[in-house]
Amino acid sequence: MLESYIPIIIILIISVLFAVVNVNLSSLLGPSRPNKEKLSTYESGIEPVGTAHERFSVKFYMVAVLFILFDIEVVFLYPWAVSFIGLDQLKMMYSFISVSVFIIILLVGYIYVIRKGALNWD
């Protein structure tokens, strides 16, 4: 039973190795000649002021959360779309209605978000 997990484990190991090796490889292979200017924070040439742990406007989070929300919902649609063609007529209708309900609920949320002005930047 556990054998079937082996490919996953291999992929896991490879991906971790890939990330770790690449990041470390660049610092190992590349030349390293630091000076004061180089070590300071890159602020497009402007002198860095204050701490990096700034408080961000909640709007950023709002957009991020909404993005994730709708993005994930869209992910659901892919497997549905793929298997939709292969179904017989009745099931096609059935699955179409199901997804329509799903989309409508999503739509209500979307309308709410828009009308509440959650995406307005001002």
Next chain:
Amino acid sequence: MEGYTFTLLIPLILFATFLLIGLAGGKLKPIISGITGVVSLSVVSIISYITAYDYFFVNGKVDGVFGKIIVYDAEWLRFTDSLFIKMGILLDPISVMMLVVISTVSLMVHIYSLGYMHNEGGFSRYYSFLSLFTFAMMGLVISTNIFQTYIFWELVGVSSYLLIGFYYNRPSAVAAAKKAFIVTRFADLGFLIGILLLSSLTGTFDFVELTNVNGSAITAGSSVLFMGLSSMTWALILVFIGCAGKSAMFPLHIWLPDAMEGPTPVSALIHAATMVVAGVYLVARLFPLYALSAPVALEMIAYVGAFTSMFAAIIACTQTDIKRVLAFSTISQIGIMMVGLGVSGYAAETGLGFTASMFHLFTHAMFKALLFLGAGAVIHAVHTNEISGMGGLRKYLPVTHITFLVACLAISGIPPFSGFFSKDEILVAVKEKDSFLFYFESIVSGLSAFYMFRLYFGIFWNRNTTYEHTPHEAGMSMKIPLIILAILAAVTGFIPFSEFVTSDGIPFISHIHWDIAIPATIVGLIGITAAFIFYKKESDLSDKAAASLGGFYNTVHKKFYIDEIYIFVTKKIIFNMVSTPVAWFDRNVVDGTMNGIASVTNFVSEKIKRFQSGQLQQYAFVMVTGMIIIIALIFYFLKN
């Protein structure tokens, strides 16, 4: 049965009236509360009359028998499958009869009170209590089971407490109310134990099952003996103790005379016609049980009743407060009813005593209510209760005079007034069973004629007292009930009672036994004559007679010192010898322990309050610890 569902309205209307007047009463004009009460009682009376007509003349009789009809019976409280309490309405000859009696007397009292109470404060309170009382009484008589009876029995007790103590700023009234409540509560303890014993023997609270002659209840508990009597007999004796408390049988009669502190119409309603006969009613309700499975208890009832009737009649002859005379007369008459029940057999003509007792209950309710209301009218006119402050009132109060006379003739058993017929039937029944009791009761009957006419002559004839204010007849609202009741007291004797109310529901025809009726009437006339000689004119004859009796007269006048004995027993013996040490123990040991526990708990509470620090880390820590302990426990239990 479908046809009687409207009887549900009787308790509902009364209770609604109580709530309405009780809650809104303070905001209404007093007279509106009064009229609301009267109107609602009129409706209830009409419903009762329709029920009675329907039951006795149309639907009630099936195959020549007046059966028990369960109109409605709903489960009210279910403790377990076998133990549950119902609430419902039961119609049978005696409950229908009681419906008529209660609604009639209560209606009369309601109307009468419009006039009698109109100068008093708390008019609305008075009427709401009256409605409550009538509701409780109705609920009591229509009970389908003994537990419902008990509930309403207590409710009757409470409402009578409220009514006796109506003048709550008068200490004597408060004391009287307390006394009535405590004495009847004490008796009710016996009643409650009786109920529990009865139901554990028979396995039911239900009257229909309890009194089913062919049922199992009749024979239940006859084999278990305790002190020579079967346990069923004990149960019924205990129930009778409750009845004796409510019906003021010796030695539990002490509350009734004091209860006269209440307003006079209340005395008429509660202490003459309705509540005090509840005991008689309950014995009648369980009559098949008494007659068939506990004749010993029944015999006891007869003797207690007989003794009480004589005892109270003797005291009544010496009292000077007219309401107290009536109170003792009531005790005496109820004793006679108890005798009637006690000597009765079950079924057909051997059950004459039962019929006669119910008959007497019926006629007594009418003429005794009339007497009380008449006394109320007299008190209203002369503002005193003492007989010495009255005299010669016939000129001032003609209506009261005539109606009072009718009532006196009725209670003395003079034909053709109602008391004659019912008392005659009781005497006939007594004679068949026990000739000693017969002579005994004949003397009581003579005594009652004597003390009633002593009262009558004392109030309306005797000397011509001069009054500060000229007494005058009360208003129409007081006169009308007097006249109606007088007519009832005069004619109700002609109702052929045995054709309606019998012990087993099968009607029979009874006749007047002239061989007993004539001597009884003569005894009554002797009593009246004696009263005539002593009290018709102002004379010192009565004082001389009293003086010649000396110490005996004083003893009687002081009601045989029964009250003093009670006080001695309760105060000296119980309070001092038992209660004081117990109270000390309770206060110091029991309360001390309790207070100790309480303060320890409080202390602990204050200490562990800090445990709730408000810190999330700690909360999570406690939760995880708890979880680990639970999982560990589960493993432990799995291992074992």
Next chain:
Amino acid sequence: MIQIKDLLEVLPLLIIAFSAIFILLLEVSIKKSETVIFGFSLIAILAAIATSFNYFNKEMIIFNQFLRISNASLTFSVIILISMLITVIASKSYIEKENVNFGEYYSMLLFALMGMMLMIFANDILIIFIGLELMSVCFYVLAGFLRLRQKSNESALKYFLLGAFMTGFILYGIALIYGITGTTNLTLIFSDAKVLTNYVFIIGTALLIIGFMFKIGVFPFHMWIPDVYDGAPTVVSGMLSTAGKIAAVGTILPIILAVNILNFKIIFSVAAVATMLYGNVIALAQTNIKRLLAYSSIASAGYIFVGVASMNEFALRGIAYYLIAYTFMQLGAFIIVAMLEKKDDGSRDYKNVDLDFYKGLGKRNPVIATFMTFFLFSLAGIPPFAGFWGKYYLFFAAIKSNQIWLAVVAILLSLIGVYYYLKIIVYMWFSESLEPVSEEKFSFSDTGFAATVLAVIGTILFGVDPNLFFSLFKFVTP
């Protein structure tokens, strides 16, 4: 495939779900929509209650075996609906007073309601989990609904953190159960008798139950309750302590009874005793009425667990009865506290929630004081109020399961409860008022008053006629 007719079988659930979503649309499409939304939510809940009664005595498993409709689950869902109905009515005036009169509030309530009903009707652990999360997330938001009040924020955050923490355990439990049985369907899980004795399965179930014990507030998972109820908007606290608990009890009770881990009766009994002890004893020392009611709700969780520990056929009756009584009395008490609370003046804390404020309330405001007295009497378990019968049936179940000691301890501990409930009553009627008598203006137009009247009616009605409940919810006499 899901049958279309299945939709008809879950009409109450659909009504609530649809209304919750629809309210969002209403909120953004109408101006000044709060009153409309209020009315709409009321109608939705009433419709759900009305339709619920169609499904009694029709035991069925529907929706691809995801949902199970039974008398017990319907009973719990109706009790929750009633609780929510009263909450919604009381909320209108309260959120106006607190200046948070937003339509989303009602939407949140309805979404939470939907989650709770989903949980109760669930026949699949995953559905339970979805319902639980739907409910919990709404609860977190509701607890922090007074955005400008520090206490409310604190309450929401604490609730969220601890709730999320517990959710982890629930998920872990679910994973263990799934790992052993290979299914999440409850019918299938319980059909295999061998599985029921498996160690891992028992641990998984225990973790699941522990997660719900957290929601119910059973010792030692009760720590969040005082802080959260204290900080949350008062009406919401009332809702959390009634509907929230009922949902958790209604969900976990069938599982406990089905797993029937009789060996562990003692664990539940001990938990029950510890909970009652903790709740009742600490409540004695409280000076804030919201905290006092919170501790009293912990104690109530203990009483409920007396029923759970009985694990017999009387337990369900007792718990259901206690819960409906509890809904009326606890919610009623919270709503009265909410009504008496001072109007929002930008302060960080709630005003007028000290016990001292209740001194002399009987003189200042006799109607409210009378109602409060009814609720407290009922909570103390004094007949003829519903709370008495609730405790009676619970303790009766304990006695019937041969745990007489548990019943005796429960009665003794509930005596402590009588002390602090009566203390408030004494404060209200027999103490001198610390506030000037005339200052307080109370208006009967406060919707809280209507809600309280409903609660009083329930408290008295079910107290006077206990059989009403059993006949209403088609309980069969065991």
